[in-house]
Amino acid sequence: MALKLDGRQLAAEIEERLQAAVERCSKSAGRPPGLAVLRVGDDPASGVYVANKEKACSRIGIASYGAHLPASSTQEQVLDTINSLNADERVDGILLQLPLPAHLDEGPLIAAIDPDKDADGLHTFNLGRLLKGELGPRSCTPAGVMALLRRHALPLEGRRAVVVGRSILVGQPMALMLQAANATVTVAHSRTRELERVTREAEVLVVAAGRPRMIGAEHLSPGAVVVDVGIHRLPLPPDAPEGAKAKLCGDVRAEEIEELVSALSPVPGGVGPMTVAMLLVNTVVAWCHRHGLDHGLDDLVV
Ligand code: NDP
Secondary structure, three states: OEEEEOHHHHHHHHHHHHHHHHHHHHHHHHOOOOOEEEOOOOOHHHHHHHHHHHHHHHHOOOOOEEEEEEEOOHHHHHHHHHHHHHHHOOOOOOEEEOOOOOOOOOHHHHHHHHHHEOOOOHHHHHHHHHOOOOOOOOHHHHHHHHHHHOOOOOOOOOEEEEEEOOOOOOOHHHHHHHHHHHOOOEEEOOOOHHHHHHOOOOOOEEEEOOOOOOOHHOOOOOOOEEEEEOEEEEOOOOOOOOOOOOOEEEEHHHHHOOOOOOOOOOOEEEEEEEEHHHHHHHHHHHHHHOOOOOOOOHOOOO
16 A cells, blocks of 8 residues: 555644744844735635635734735735735735636736745746756645655655646656755656656656546556645535535555555645745745844755
8 A cells, every 4th residue: 555645644743843832033024924825816615725825824823914805906916915915024924816817917027026034936037046956935736745755755866757737736846855955857848758668667656637537557556656736626525415525636556556556645635735834945945034043944845
């Protein structure tokens, strides 16, 4: 049976450490850390994600300065809000919740966030810092994957790692982080030929293709470590009772590979909770930096 890479458990441990850091440093800082989640419009899934992030903030003592703008907001109005959060001394982290309404252009808006307040680690400047191995806020999902691998002492140095997916949000920074950990990394994408041959080479496989249940036993070699980043809501059966909750699945057919692989992250409860935990880490680390305080979280800052 594969080792379960339990993100829920690790995220809870990280939250405890963050809570302790917030308690320890609040007096010297003179204020709690602050995170501003900026939401535009009424995408229902975003509403749930934002509520979860704000709940996590309150658990560990981060103040939330969320702003919710109407779907009809112009690019200038969103930009103005970002600029005022950049200038707000109480705010250490800013997160622009995606997706935005279709008439808005996310690139210039993310670029307008102060890179040192970039809680999601998606600013061009911070992706450059990652590329060059300089410290800075890291993209939360791949940083969460790295924390999960390290927590279970799964070796990366010299290992063959394959990342399926090359998005700026997940695949690209994931590949850079694995490479920084001295893995030999291959990145596969939708134009990759003979994907199965490529993924069978993997000792560590990270799947972030956004394709429900696409990876199965035919893609894997025995003993591989598999991290499933994908998350999808399965459609409810037509006879589902009212109020029934949709089941979630990942990019991996977990039940098919459990006996084959050495470690596997579950969906839900794997990478998802780690993404939120790393958002909190980025915020607390930025707060400590602004006040010249030691955060004691070096092992989480990849
Ligand atoms: P994107 O759609 O932006 O990127 C998907 C990537 O996968 C692209 O690079 C694409 O290739 C590649 N791809 C698509 N189909 C195939 C295929 N058949 N074979 C090989 N590669 C393929 O998605 P994201 O990176 O934003 O997210 C990926 C998944 O991770 C989604 O399910 C998303 O919901 C989930 N996610 C989960 C998070 C969490 O916290 N658990 C956080 C963020 C994302 P190409 O570049 O050629 O188009």
